[in-house]
Amino acid sequence: MEIPYTVKPRPDTGLYNAKVGIWLFLASEVMLFGAFFSAYILLRVGAPEGFWPDVATGWPHGLLNIPIGTFNTAVLIASSVTVVMAWAALKENNFPKFQKFMVFTVACALGFLTIKTFEYNEKFTHYVIRMKDGSAVTGHLNIDGHSPRFWSLKDVEEKKLEALKVEVDIPNKFRFPVGMKIPEAVHEAHKSGKHHEEKEFKVADIASLKAFVPATATFFAIYFTMTFLHGLHVLAGALVLAYFAFLGRKFWQQHPEQFTNRIEVAGLFWHFVDLVWIFLFPVVYLL
Amino acid sequence: MSESTHSAAADGHGHEHDLASHKKIYWAVGIALLVGTAVTVLAREWEFHSVALTITVALFIASIKAFLVAGYFMHLISEKKTVFLTLLTTAVFFVGMVGLILWSDGDLPRDSTKKTHYVP
Numbered sequence: 446m447e448i449p450y451t452v453k454p455r456p457d458t459g460l461y462n463a464k465v466g467i468w469l470f471l472a473s474e475v476m477l478f479g480a481f482f483s484a485y486i487l488l489r490v491g492a493p494e495g496f497w498p499d500v501a502t503g504w505p506h507g508l509l510n511i512p513i514g515t516f517n518t519a520v521l522i523a524s525s526v527t528v529v530m531a532w533a534a535l536k537e538n539n540f541p542k543f544q545k546f547m548v549f550t551v552a553c554a555l556g557f558l559t560i561k562t563f564e565y566n567e568k569f570t571h572y573v574i575r576m577k578d579g580s581a582v583t584g585h586l587n588i589d590g591h592s593p594r595f596w597s598l599k600d601v602e603e604k605k606l607e608a609l610k611v612e613v614d615i616p617n618k619f620r621f622p623v624g625m626k627i628p629e630a631v632h633e634a635h636k637s638g639k640h641h642e643e644k645e646f647k648v649a650d651i652a653s654l655k656a657f658v659p660a661t662a663t664f665f666a667i668y669f670t671m672t673f674l675h676g677l678h679v680l681a682g683a684l685v686l687a688y689f690a691f692l693g694r695k696f697w698q699q700h701p702e703q704f705t706n707r708i709e710v711a712g713l714f715w716h717f718v719d720l721v722w723i724f725l726f727p728v729v730y731l732l
Numbered sequence: 733m734s735e736s737t738h739s740a741a742a743d744g745h746g747h748e749h750d751l752a753s754h755k756k757i758y759w760a761v762g763i764a765l766l767v768g769t770a771v772t773v774l775a776r777e778w779e780f781h782s783v784a785l786t787i788t789v790a791l792f793i794a795s796i797k798a799f800l801v802a803g804y805f806m807h808l809i810s811e812k813k814t815v816f817l818t819l820l821t822t823a824v825f826f827v828g829m830v831g832l833i834l835w836s837d838g839d840l841p842r843d844s845t846k847k848t849h850y851v852p
Contacts, residue, residue, distance in 0.1 A: 459812040472822040479826045483833040526762035716805045723797045727790040731776045
């Protein structure tokens with residue numbers, strides 16, 4: 446049985462069926478991401494002063510790496526251009542050119558995900574350390590030359606460590622609740638213009654040790670949720686585009702117009718992924 | 733079989749001219765998006781002395797970028813009525829959902845006087 450309206454438009458909608466399908470799917474995606482953006486606004490507006498990063502001034506800078514985020518935005522924009530150029534190449538009946546653009550698009554997608562993985566790893570090895578005297582610092586642990594992920598005070602106790610070496614951030618990368626203070630030594634180091642300084646803290650003086658993970662702060666909870674969901678979309682899109690790029694030749698040779706339409710539909714999904722990032726980047730990195 | 737014998741586009745000279753001009757637009761939009769990104773990042777350094785204005789500027793630039801992607805890359809500026817009806821319905825539900833979620837702000841459990849704090 447032949448599937449109807451894969452190439453010619455359906456008289457009542459004026460579109461081929463796959464196009465109607467992808468737009469309905471994208472509509473549901475708008476609702477999905479819309480719910481998370483709403484949650485973000487609600488959490489941010491409701492955050493008590495001092496809890497949201499740098500909420501005192503309204504600018505949560507310092508927690509995420511803006512140059513890396515900007516670079517990743519450029520990577521996604523480049524991929525959006527090449528995916529539409531790949532579709533245009535098919536309109537010109539040039540499959541090799543289509544393949545080149547599509548391979549570049551997939552490479553951009555993988556590059557985006559690789560950079561995001563490094564960003565995540567940096568957060569998993571970054572800690573907020575609260576002392577029993579009420580002071581607190583942020584930084585990376587130095588355990589025999591390496592920086593462990595997801596440690597808590599329990600892990601430190603299990604290793605029977607008496608002191609923790611920490612590459613302390615200067616200034617602190619985390620706004621603490623009002624009333625908590627930064628150790629005097631960190632203040633002194635800040636005055637001397639340093640960005641990091643290795644310090645040793647007695648384990649007995651530490652009240653809590655938490656990595657920059659969702660459980661540590663509302664900001665991280667919504668940041669990881671939204672960026673991970675977006676990352677899953679990038680991965681899914683990359684798999685589909687790679688399939689068309691590497692295994693699409695035969696189908697193109699048999700049904701060139703249907704194949705071109707499939708690329709248009711896949712491209713619409715890819716542009717939507719770019720569209721979400723266009724809002725996600727300023728919201729979580731800059732504002 | 734040669735790939736060039738296929739006729740996916742299957743139109744004449746005018747179509748090729750259209751496609752060539754569209755390709756130029758795609759590259760131009762790509763460059764505009766990169767410039768928009770740079771402006772968004774630089775705008776962070778400008779001191780507006782108002783959080784509301786800062787957020788408005790960032791989201792305004794993001795909206796222009798979104799218009800470029802949706803309008804040109806997704807061809808919305810020349811799309812059929814069915815797509816616009818789908819998007820209009822989505823917009824109604826989207827506004828309703830965001831409105832209802834934000835409306836719930838401050839809707840605290842009975843007898844609670846303040847929001848709870850979490851100390852890391």
